[in-house]
Amino acid sequence: MTPTSERASAARAARDPAEVPAGLPRWAYAPAVVGGLFVVVPLIAMGTRVDWSNYGALVTSESARAALALSLQTAAASTLLCLVLGIPMALVLARGRFPGQGLLRSLVLVPLVLPPVVGGVALLSTFGRRGLLGESMEVLGLQIAFSTTAVVLAQSFVALPFLVVSLEGALRTAGERYDVVAASLGASPTTVLRRVTLPLVWPGLLSGTVLAFARALGEFGATITFAGSLQGVTRTLPLEVYLQRETDPDAAVALSLLLVAVAVVVIAATHRRGAGGAVR
Amino acid sequence: MTFELAATVPSRGLDVRLDVAEGRTLALLGPNGAGKSTALGLAAGTLRPHDGEITLDGRTLAAARDGRRTTWVAPHRRRVALLAQDPMLFGHLTVRENIAFGPRAQGATRREAAARADRWLAAIDLTDLADRRPATLSGGQAQRVAIARALAAAPRLLLLDEPMAALDVDITPALRQRLQHLLAEQTTVLATHDVLDALLLADEVAVVDGGRVVERGPTAEVLSRPRSAFAASIAGLNLLSGTWTSDGVATAGGEVVHGHGAPDVVLGTAMTAVCRPAAVAVHLTAPHGSPRNTFRATVRSLTPHGDLVRVRTDRLAADVTPGSVAELGLAPGREVWLAVKAAEVDVYPV
Amino acid sequence: MTAALPRRTTRAPAALLVAASAVVALTACSTGTVATSDGEEDTTLTVFAAASLTEAFDEIAADFEADHPDVDVALSLAGSSSLVAQIQQGAPADVVATADRATMDALVADDLVGTPQTFATNTLEIAVPPGNPADVSALTDLTDPDLNVVVCAPEVPCGAATTAVVDRAGLTLQPVSEEQSVTDVLGKVTAGEADAGLVYVTDVARAGDRVEGVAFDESDAAVNTYPVATVDRAGQSPDQADLAQQFVDAVLSDDGQAVLADLGFAAP
Secondary structure, three states: OOHHHHHHHHHHHHHOOOOOOOOOOHHHHHHHHHHHHHHHHHHHHHHHHOOHHHHHHHHOOHHHHHHHHHHHHHHHHHHHHHHHHHHHHHHHHHHOOOOOHHHHHHHHOHHHHOOHHHHHHHHHHHHOOOOOOHHHHHHOOOOOOOOHHHHHHHHHHHHHHHHHHHHHHHHHHHOOHHHHHHHHOOOOHHHHHHHHHHHHOHHHHHHHHHHHHHHHHHOOHHHHHHOOOOOOOOOOHHHHHHHHHHHOHHHHHHHHHHHHHHHHHHHHHHHHHHHHHHHO | OOEEEEEEEHHHOEEEEEEEOOOOEEEEEOOOOOOHHHHHHHHHOOOOOOEEEEEEOOEEEEEEEOOEEEEEOOHHHOOEEEEOOOOOOOOOOOHHHHHHHHHHHOOOOHHHHHHHHHHHHHHOOOHHHOOOOHHHOOHHHHHHHHHHHHHHOOOOEEEEEOOOOOOOOOOHHHHHHHHHHHOOOOOEEEEEOOHHHHHHHOOEEEEEEOOEEEEEEEHHHHHHOOOOHHHHHHHOOEEEEEEEOOOOEEEOOOOEEOOOOOOOOOOOOEEEEEEOHHHOEEEOOOOOOOOEEEEEEEEEEEEEEOOEEEEEEOOOEEEEOHHHHHHHOOOOOOEEEEEEEHHHOEEEEO | OOOOOOOOOOOHHHHHHHHHHHHHHHHHOOOOEEEOOOOOEEEEEEEEEEHHHHHHHHHHHHHHHHHOOOEEEEEEEEOHHHHHHHHHOOOOOOEEEOOOHHHHHHHHHOOOEOOOEEEEEEOEEEEEOOOOOOOOOOHHHHHOOOOOEEEEOOOOHHHHHHHHHHHHHOOOOOOOEEEOOHHHHHHHHHOOOOOEEEEEHHHHHHHHHHOEEEOOHHHHHOOEEEEEEEEOOOOOOHHHHHHHHHHHHHHHOHHHHHHHHHOOOEOO
């Protein structure tokens, strides 16, 4: 059976109700349900603590709206930055051959395991007024700390590895054979990337982008350490929630639920399309 | 010569010299691992030569001396198209878009490319599948589309790497015939271990074994008068080598093989003797009567071969009827005598 | 080509993991008693205190332990509102000391504490990096838009104090960041990111030569009072309640007050 017809029959099997699933021991259901509840119940519990009668007023206050707008803008900008830097990084790591490749891959993944506050400290050491690059930039009149740019940098720092890991894995799995064929048909490397490679790894790219966006949206530790907290400039929604806990716990819970809702919408919207692409 | 390749890749044990004239098809025959795919890789630009030169239409595609690269043209600029046994169609594009890929990549507008694709779709008789996705095609259909896609890119050289190997045996004859038609004017190098591919599609054959070209010549010539063990096995012939004596061909084992005719060669010339398995008779005791070639042999295996059974021994292969197998009690390990009439043995210089 | 089946992994690693998690989970719930080297069990006194009281309460707790050999003081330091929230959720504290009246009042309203007593006060001071690079000498200097000024967010106690002094001075500040806690403000000043920050006198004292302090007149517009109280916990033994009161007394004693004064706190 050729690979194309194998894929077609696999797709058919996935939709066939008569097909019996294999490789799933019965006992796996119990811990899986517990795990599912562990994630879902706290979210529901938060929902029960919300002051629903006031919900509208709580989430449309001036500070809340400013925070939400800032969060969406910065997360979008960070995701874009992650794509611009991350796609080439994933390509180089997956396809390149050069000494020290393994070490580079490990370093790129460091922000994944670093506590975000530590990430903020690292960014300060670089871009702060007394930082490695910050000092020279200060002389040129460029100040990064306390600006919205700092927020985007903080979010990108923590979100980039998600995109790179996801995409590199997908590129490795896809292999280079299609790229070879496309080149033999006369397509330049950039054309191959645009018309063959990226469409081929579309599900991996999409899930990586969604993860990066979600991570950027929820970023807190690095932001508060590096960018500071000022309404409309650097106080993203997570920072606003943290601040509201001091005086208005109801507002904090309401805004938290808003964050959850945004995350769920983003993930649900992209997951369905991604899955559809993979089945093909 | 339109295409010339003379290169070595020591890491893969390859040292070959090939050439193909414009519009002709050269078949690379050889066992797995012989170096056929490596040679194709050099032509396509997926492998670098350690030493040597590869030219197409007088243009040097790659050249190197002692591991130092002196010339290199990137694969996408070579006008060399590659087709393997896996059609590798782009799953996210329709059939038409797949075929139009080459023209579009080379600068044609979407409309021009689509028109070209439609012409090729007609040539492979799949016009009604134009808007389908590759996942919905059968193996044979996909391979047809892959061929059209490669040809639509108007390559100066087409490389085929065992194109029928993954297809069901009952559709390969039709596809082979179609290929014969499509490749009529196309300069092609075809790597295969299927003799039918070579016979029907290739003008010339180069036998590759152990990274070297061991035989070269027009297809019919090589397959009717093979000079290497692999070519003989592909041609379905028994082959024995030796030197020419006044008696016949003296093999290294000490036997003398008698063939028909008297080749015009001097004594001591290296010679090849071939005969068809169907001409070999199997006996349990030494046969008498001459002129015959007789050999002692041990049965190695018995395999069905059409309506006969091919008896492979440590010397020659013989095709006998199933009834004979039963009658003689043939089984692996059995000692037998093989006999071939001189008239059935073709003898010629290496 | 067939792939070899993986060897069957033993169940041992999985069981070990479950057992380890259980042990970790159980030890996370600490009990009220601790075994000591002499075999006797020490009593633990849990004290919740605002983060700004770290050094003060560290010393007072050490002195208390010296005076009460069989008592172990467990200090839990966090933002005042966090402490209040935890006690409202039933955290096992015996004594609580917050950084302002408002947070303590929340506990009083919920009937969770005994009568609070003020044990210290604090006022604001301008903190600048060593050498005072921006040459700050008065509160009005902080209105310079070219300066990176960092303050506490109005929602936190030190932020409320900041608003009060700024209003008294009739000024409008344009800070580049409103931090969640005084520690964060101080951190930005010591790192050199901020040219000036508004923190407490005690914070400047605590930071030693990593910052310089600049006093200003309007600071008495916001005097932060620190209340301390015993926590009325259900199921608390009379001995424990007594011990808690003793700790409160220690804070209010001359020795306790001396410790606080050394660190820059003013008398109640």
